[in-house]
Amino acid sequence: MRKLYVLSLLLLIILGSSAVSASILEYSSKITYDYSLETDKIKDLSLSLLALAVATDKAESLDRKKLWEVTEKLLSHQNGDGGWGYFYGSVSSVPDTGYALLALGTALEKFEGEYDKEYKIKRAINRGVEFLLDNYNGEGWGYLKKMPTSYYPTLIAVVALSSLNRGYPYTEIAFSNVLKNTIPEKPEELALWILAYYNIYKEEPTNVVEKLIKSVKEDYEYPLAAYVLLKVRGLDFEAAKLLAKAESYNESWTSPYYPIYTTMAFSLVSESIIPQGEDKLAKYCALLENMQNEDGGWGIYKGSPSDVRVTYYALMSMKICNPQSEAVYRGLEFMRREMEKNKELILMDGKLRDEYLYALLALLEYRSLDWNERKVERALIESSEWGFAYGKQPLTTALAIKALLKMGADKTTPIVKENIEWLLRIKKNGGWGFIFRTVIVDWNYAPEYPATIEIFNVLWPLVDEEDLKDTIELLRKTPPRIEWQKLYAYLSLSEKSIEPYWSPEISESENNSLTVAMLVRYYSMFPGVAKVNLYSVITELKDKNVSMITTTEVLKDTVKAMLKDNFNIIVNETVFADPELLEVPERGNWIVIAPISAVKVHEYNADVKVRVGEEIKVNDLPVEGKAILFIIPGRNRNGNLIFILYTEPKEYAEKLAEVIFSQPIIKYIHGKCVVITWKDTNNNGNVEIEEIDMKFLK
Incomplete structure (x- = not known):
C-alpha cells in the first residue's frame, strides 16, 4: 500500500498539468483518501x-x-x-x-x-x-x-x-x-496552541497568529497556517497569501501532511455546489396541460367533469405557457360549445349566466370571435337581466362589464357607467358576494371570495383608487383561506404594486387545477428565487463565455480581467445600460455591473437582502465606507449571474476595484455575498491594501 501512495505522489509531481487543471481540493482529497487507507x-x-x-x-x-x-x-x-x-x-x-x-x-x-x-x-x-x-x-x-x-x-x-x-x-x-x-516555536505546535486558546477564550491570540505566519517554511506548513487563520479569523489577505503559497507547491510537495493540511485549508474556502433549481414555470405549465380533459375543458381535479370557470382560469394561464398550443385550441373549442349552450338558456329566460360570460371572456381574450360575433354577443348582454331568480348579482355584473369593454364599450357607455356605480353602491365591508332578494327578504352576503377579487380587478382601471380603498385594505389584511383564491388575491394586489400584509403559502399542489393555474401565474411573476453561493456560480461559469451588462466603462475592463485571470470566465459580449433603465436578463449567463440601488438582488439570491437608504444594510448588517463593492451570485430562469455592485460616486468604486481585483484573495472568494469596503484613513485619496476590509456572508 505504501508503494501505491508513493506512486500516486510521483504521478502528481510528474503530471503537473493535471494538477493545474484539476481543483487543488479535489486532488489533495484524493491523495489524502488513498493515504488514509494505507496508514x-x-x-x-x-x-x-x-x-x-x-x-x-x-x-x-x-x-x-x-x-x-x-x-x-x-x-x-x-x-x-x-x-x-x-x-x-x-x-x-x-x-x-x-x-x-x-x-x-x-x-x-x-x-x-x-x-x-x-x-x-x-x-x-x-x-x-x-x-x-x-x-x-x-x-x-x-x-x-x-x-x-x-x-x-x-x-x-x-x-x-x-x-x-x-x-x-x-x-x-x-x-x-x-x-x-x-509559546511553542514549531509551526505545528503553534497551530495547536492557537486552536486551544481560541476554543477556550473564543478570541484570536493575535500575536501568536502573527508568529505562526512568520514561522512557516516547509510546503505542508503553509496550508496548516492557512487552515488555522481561516478557523479563527476567516479569509483575509494573510490567509489568501498562505493559500496562494500552498497552491504553488501543488506540483512539488513531498510530505504526506501537505495534501492533508491542503484538504483542510481549501475545504474552508470551498462550498457545496447548489444545483440549478427546476424551472417551476415550465413544471406547472406542463402539469396544467396534462390536467386537461378529453373534451378540452378542465375540472377542479384531473379527471373530474369539466367546469367553465375552471377552464377560464386554466386558459388564462395557458396564455403565459403557450397560447398557440393544441391544448389551448381544444380548450377554446370547449368554451365555444359552452357559450352556445348557455346562450340558448339565456334566450329562453333572459337571465345572464356566469358560465356564458366565462366562456365568452375566454374567446375574447384569445380573439377567437369575429366582428359580427362580437356584435351579437354584445347585444345579448345588453338585453339580458344580469342575474337570476334571486336578483341581480355582483359577479355577473362585473363579468358582463368586462366582456362589454372587450367588445368596444368604455366606462362612459351608459350601461357600463350605471353598473359600475351600482357595484360601488352595493359594496359591503369592502367586498362583494351573493345577493338574495325576494319579496320577503333582501340579503347581501358579502364580502366573499373569489367574487371580491374578480370584481376588484374589473373595477381597478375604471374608478379612482379612493373608491376601492376599503377593498384594498380588506384584501391586504384578510386573505382568503382557500389556496388558489389566496394566490389569486396576492397576484391581483402585486400586479397593482400593492403589498399585502401577508405572504402566500406555496404548497405547490399538483392536484387542484385552479391552484396549478394560479401557480403558473405566480411563477411567471415571481420566478423561484434561487439559493446560491459564489462557488456554485463560479464553478458553472468556469471556462465558459458569458455576457456582461454594465453601467461603467472602467469597471467593465477591470472585472473582465479579474474573471479571466482568476476563473477563466470569458466575457464575449458587453451591453451598456443606463442605471435607471437597467433590467437584469431573465435567461442566460450574465455579469451585471451596476450601482447597488439599481438591482433588487433578493429576486435572484434568496439569502441576500440589500437595503439602501440613509445607510446601506446587507441582511440588516450596516456597511460603511468611502467606496463599497458587492460581489453577489444569483440565478435567473436558466442561467447564472454574478453581480458586481458599487456605491456612488463610482470613481471611488473604480479605484477600489483596480486594487482589490488584482489581489490573490479574489481567487478564494466564497459565500453568498462578498462586501469589500474602503475607508480612506490617511485621507490621501489613494486606495491602499491596509485600508480595505472584506467580509464574506455565509
Whole structure:
C-alpha cells in the first residue's frame, strides 16, 4: 500500500498539468483518501479523517461512503481502555487519543441522522474522553498513564477536549498552568496552541497568529497556517497569501501532511455546489396541460367533469405557457360549445349566466370571435337581466362589464357607467358576494371570495383608487383561506404594486387545477428565487463565455480581467445600460455591473437582502465606507449571474476595484455575498491594501 501512495505522489509531481487543471481540493482529497487507507499510524489516520470530514460535500470525489470507510477504520483501532496508540494495537497514549477525538468529533457532524453510525462514533468519543480524563494528573497530561506532565500531550489533550466542549475545568486549568505562558516555536505546535486558546477564550491570540505566519517554511506548513487563520479569523489577505503559497507547491510537495493540511485549508474556502433549481414555470405549465380533459375543458381535479370557470382560469394561464398550443385550441373549442349552450338558456329566460360570460371572456381574450360575433354577443348582454331568480348579482355584473369593454364599450357607455356605480353602491365591508332578494327578504352576503377579487380587478382601471380603498385594505389584511383564491388575491394586489400584509403559502399542489393555474401565474411573476453561493456560480461559469451588462466603462475592463485571470470566465459580449433603465436578463449567463440601488438582488439570491437608504444594510448588517463593492451570485430562469455592485460616486468604486481585483484573495472568494469596503484613513485619496476590509456572508 505504501508503494501505491508513493506512486500516486510521483504521478502528481510528474503530471503537473493535471494538477493545474484539476481543483487543488479535489486532488489533495484524493491523495489524502488513498493515504488514509494505507496508514496505520494513528496521528496520520486521524488527521486524514479530519481533513476528509471537512471536505465531504465540497470535494466531488468524496462521499459519505468513503468517509465512513475511513471512520470505521479509526474506530476499529480503538483499544479496550478507550484510547488509541501510536500504531494499531500499541499501548494507548494521550497524543494519539487526542488526534483521534479531534477527527471523530468532526466526522460525527457528517453523519447526523444516521443513527447507527452516530451511536458508534459517540460511543467511541465517550470512551476516548474518559481515557483522557482518567489520565489527567491535576496539572496536565503526560504521554502515557501516570507519566509526569509534558507540554505536547497536554496541548493535544486540551485541543481535543475543548473542541468537543468536554473536560471543563481541566482544560482551562491545564492551559493556564502548562501552556499559556510558554509559546511553542514549531509551526505545528503553534497551530495547536492557537486552536486551544481560541476554543477556550473564543478570541484570536493575535500575536501568536502573527508568529505562526512568520514561522512557516516547509510546503505542508503553509496550508496548516492557512487552515488555522481561516478557523479563527476567516479569509483575509494573510490567509489568501498562505493559500496562494500552498497552491504553488501543488506540483512539488513531498510530505504526506501537505495534501492533508491542503484538504483542510481549501475545504474552508470551498462550498457545496447548489444545483440549478427546476424551472417551476415550465413544471406547472406542463402539469396544467396534462390536467386537461378529453373534451378540452378542465375540472377542479384531473379527471373530474369539466367546469367553465375552471377552464377560464386554466386558459388564462395557458396564455403565459403557450397560447398557440393544441391544448389551448381544444380548450377554446370547449368554451365555444359552452357559450352556445348557455346562450340558448339565456334566450329562453333572459337571465345572464356566469358560465356564458366565462366562456365568452375566454374567446375574447384569445380573439377567437369575429366582428359580427362580437356584435351579437354584445347585444345579448345588453338585453339580458344580469342575474337570476334571486336578483341581480355582483359577479355577473362585473363579468358582463368586462366582456362589454372587450367588445368596444368604455366606462362612459351608459350601461357600463350605471353598473359600475351600482357595484360601488352595493359594496359591503369592502367586498362583494351573493345577493338574495325576494319579496320577503333582501340579503347581501358579502364580502366573499373569489367574487371580491374578480370584481376588484374589473373595477381597478375604471374608478379612482379612493373608491376601492376599503377593498384594498380588506384584501391586504384578510386573505382568503382557500389556496388558489389566496394566490389569486396576492397576484391581483402585486400586479397593482400593492403589498399585502401577508405572504402566500406555496404548497405547490399538483392536484387542484385552479391552484396549478394560479401557480403558473405566480411563477411567471415571481420566478423561484434561487439559493446560491459564489462557488456554485463560479464553478458553472468556469471556462465558459458569458455576457456582461454594465453601467461603467472602467469597471467593465477591470472585472473582465479579474474573471479571466482568476476563473477563466470569458466575457464575449458587453451591453451598456443606463442605471435607471437597467433590467437584469431573465435567461442566460450574465455579469451585471451596476450601482447597488439599481438591482433588487433578493429576486435572484434568496439569502441576500440589500437595503439602501440613509445607510446601506446587507441582511440588516450596516456597511460603511468611502467606496463599497458587492460581489453577489444569483440565478435567473436558466442561467447564472454574478453581480458586481458599487456605491456612488463610482470613481471611488473604480479605484477600489483596480486594487482589490488584482489581489490573490479574489481567487478564494466564497459565500453568498462578498462586501469589500474602503475607508480612506490617511485621507490621501489613494486606495491602499491596509485600508480595505472584506467580509464574506455565509
